[in-house]
Amino acid sequence: MQCDQMTSQERWDALIAHEPVDRVPCLQFILGHTAVVNGKPIAKIYDDAAESLACQKNAMALYGHDGLIMHGWANAGGAEFGGDIEFPYRKYTGAPMMKKSPVQSEDDAWKLAVPDDILTVGTMPVALEFSRLQYESGMTVTVQVGSPLTWAGSVCGEERLMIWIMKKPELVHHVLRVITDFIKKKADHWIDTFGAERLMAFDLCIETNKLYSPKHFEAFGFPYLKEIHDHMTARGTAIFLSHICGEQNKNLPLWSQLSYGKRGMVSVGKEVSIAKAREMFPGIIVMGNVDPITVQEGTPEQVRELSRECIEDGKGHPGGFALMTGCEVPPQAPPVNVDQMVKACREFGRY
Amino acid sequence: MADEATILGQLKQAVMDGDEDAAVAAANEAVATGVDPQKAIMEGLAAGMAEMGRLYEEEECYVPELMVSSEALYAGLAVLQPLVAASGKAAKKGTAVIGAVQGDIHDIGKNLVKMMLEVSGIEVVDLGRDVEMESFIAAVKDANADLLCMSALMTTTIIAIKDYMPEFKAKLPGVKIMIGGAPLNQHLADEWGADGYGENAMEAARVAVRLLGA
Numbered sequence: 099m100q101c102d103q104m105t106s107q108e109r110w111d112a113l114i115a116h117e118p119v120d121r122v123p124c125l126q127f128i129l130g131h132t133a134v135v136n137g138k139p140i141a142k143i144y145d146d147a148a149e150s151l152a153c154q155k156n157a158m159a160l161y162g163h164d165g166l167i168m169h170g171w172a173n174a175g176g177a178e179f180g181g182d183i184e185f186p187y188r189k190y191t192g193a194p195m196m197k198k199s200p201v202q203s204e205d206d207a208w209k210l211a212v213p214d215d216i217l218t219v220g221t222m223p224v225a226l227e228f229s230r231l232q233y234e235s236g237m238t239v240t241v242q243v244g245s246p247l248t249w250a251g252s253v254c255g256e257e258r259l260m261i262w263i264m265k266k267p268e269l270v271h272h273v274l275r276v277i278t279d280f281i282k283k284k285a286d287h288w289i290d291t292f293g294a295e296r297l298m299a300f301d302l303c304i305e306t307n308k309l310y311s312p313k314h315f316e317a318f319g320f321p322y323l324k325e326i327h328d329h330m331t332a333r334g335t336a337i338f339l340s341h342i343c344g345e346q347n348k349n350l351p352l353w354s355q356l357s358y359g360k361r362g363m364v365s366v367g368k369e370v371s372i373a374k375a376r377e378m379f380p381g382i383i384v385m386g387n388v389d390p391i392t393v394q395e396g397t398p399e400q401v402r403e404l405s406r407e408c409i410e411d412g413k414g415h416p417g418g419f420a421l422m423t424g425c426e427v428p429p430q431a432p433p434v435n436v437d438q439m440v441k442a443c444r445e446f447g448r449y
Numbered sequence: 450m451a452d453e454a455t456i457l458g459q460l461k462q463a464v465m466d467g468d469e470d471a472a473v474a475a476a477n478e479a480v481a482t483g484v485d486p487q488k489a490i491m492e493g494l495a496a497g498m499a500e501m502g503r504l505y506e507e508e509e510c511y512v513p514e515l516m517v518s519s520e521a522l523y524a525g526l527a528v529l530q531p532l533v534a535a536s537g538k539a540a541k542k543g544t545a546v547i548g549a550v551q552g553d554i555h556d557i558g559k560n561l562v563k564m565m566l567e568v569s570g571i572e573v574v575d576l577g578r579d580v581e582m583e584s585f586i587a588a589v590k591d592a593n594a595d596l597l598c599m600s601a602l603m604t605t606t607i608i609a610i611k612d613y614m615p616e617f618k619a620k621l622p623g624v625k626i627m628i629g630g631a632p633l634n635q636h637l638a639d640e641w642g643a644d645g646y647g648e649n650a651m652e653a654a655r656v657a658v659r660l661l662g663a
């Protein structure tokens with residue numbers, strides 16, 4: 099196996115500067131799994147900023163991947179508006195979940211408002227602390243900024259939201275308006291505190307066509323995403339990453355119209371081919387899309403083979419390419435499988 | 450007065466349109482004109498939902514549409530089901546307990562399965578999501594259920610099903626177990642000793658009816 103010619107930091111810096119890298123970088127969504135390899139409860143990744151950062155850094159040193167280090171999850175937003183959240187301490191739990199959504203009725207939804215002090219609500223204190231630690235250790239500072247429609251599911255409960263999408267669209271737009279205003283306020287605070295040039299904003303978006311039609315996405319997803327992307331780009335945000343989760347082929351034309359800061363990144367699931375992502379996002383970094391289920395259930399050989407295919411499909415992308423799993427690395431994935439992804443970058447990803 | 454075929458058509462259409470009022474109106478008309486309530490459910494309401502399921506598979510409709518269809522279906526069912534019970538003709542096919550397993554809050558698919566079981570004449574006790582093993586056992590005993598249905602959508606939580614299985618076999622003899630959720634398949638169901646597996650809500654209902662021998 100060939101040796102790397104750059105450190106992870108140099109590779110990341112070059113990728114972001116759109117300069118040549120020695121090999122395909124391996125950027126992972128790797129959260130709960132980093133707690134597992136550190137022998138800690140998965141919940142620590144989410145409710146304890148210092149432990150979270152330490153676990154993620156240690157895992158990076160162990161596997162040798164080139165990022166990402168971040169604080170965020172899919173079922174987000176509800177806690178900030180007063181819902182009950184549970185962190186994953188119990189057996190079989192792998193990520194934070196809403197125990198009770200803050201909005202239970204139409205009345206609740208109409209009353210939804212941005213709190214005066216957004217920094218003290220829900221999980222904001224730990225998010226801010228995590229970013230402060232990133233800032234102090236000289237790293238890229240990350241901030242989760244949506245997506246609004248995904249957050250709306252957490253705020254209202256997904257089924258209620260879907261029924262309102264059909265029957266009370268104006269109510270859904272109200273909820274999305276409030277959530278978007280909250281997120282913009284959050285974004286402004288991060289920009290003012292840490293500086294836009296140090297920031298990587300990201301959104302995790304489950305607006306898949308397994309749930310929503312492209313028309314729903316156009317009406318309820320896209321406009322609010324655009325508002326946040328435009329706002330943060332206009333304020334000089336360095337990096338914008340969108341995780342386009344699951345089957346979203348029919349949504350891609352809209353995703354490709356968003357602004358992505360100075361340097362954009364999109365990560366796609368196995369349902370969207372690397373070729374398709376390259377075609378839709380010619381100028382920005384494409385990341386993906388090794389099937390997470392194979393990373394948990396498959397053999398190292400299978401992971402290696404899937405990684406090789408991704409690398410071959412993505413390597414020549416003019417916007418940049420990084421190997422990643424199609425969604426979060428499963429917390430209980432065998433370490434030998436996760437290890438294969440970095441190995442594959444070294445073996446097949448050389449430029 | 451409308452004939453039977455027209456009323457069945459109206460029930461089906463009301464479900465497909467997600468129109469609760471129309472579903473109730475058509476159900477009332479079915480009652481008024483003496484359409485067999487069981488037939489009205491199966492060939493009217495359920496047929497509409499089956500058609501929606503087919504459209505979903507073909508990506509002609511999406512989950513929000515399924516949700517409002519399911520509301521219309523339940524509205525019609527509320528009119529018709531008491532009559533089925535009263536007629537005593539189609540006896541209850543059995544009782545099922547359903548839930549998403551511990552650690553899993555994905556419940557959209559589970560709720561669609563629940564609905565299809567209910568239209569098939571199965572009484573369903575829904576434990577919701579993130580359900581622990583002991584709660585399943587207690588609920589099956591409480592309801593004297595014949596069928597236990599578990600849903601899991603993640604690689605982390607399908608393991609819970611595998612872990613629960615020996616305990617269920619020991620503590621719930623004679624109770625059939627059906628499992629489902631995107632990462633599962635017939636092979637895993639067989640390997641773990643489940644009695645049934647369903648890839649989608651329609652199939653879940655067919656398998657459940659078969660398992661209950663009804």
Ligand code: B12
Pocket residue numbers: 171172173191192193194195251256257304306308309343344345367390391424425426428512552553554555556557558559561562598599600601602603604605627628629630631632646647648649650651653
């Ligand atoms: C919606 C969704 C969410 C919503 C859930 C909302 C809700 N109330 O359900 C939210 C945002 C909360 C969410 C959160 C998370 N999610 Co999620 N989510 C999805 C998504 C996009 C769709 C699932 C869905 O509803 N499909 C539509 C329904 C109709 O289909 P279905 O569920 O498969 O059900 C059908 C069949 O399976 C079957 N069936 C289902 N149950 C049963 C039961 C029986 C007995 C039978 C017979 C049949 C049966 O019939 C159903 C109807 O036809 C999937 C991706 C995808 N495209 O599948 C990811 C996905 C399931 N999520 C995933 C993950 C990782 C998560 C998180 C851990 C992310 C994170 N790090 O925060 C959290 C976990 C939260 C938790 N503790 O459970 C992964 C799981 C990967 C894995 N490791 O296996 C997926 C596959 C995304 C991905 N590409 O990786 N998610």
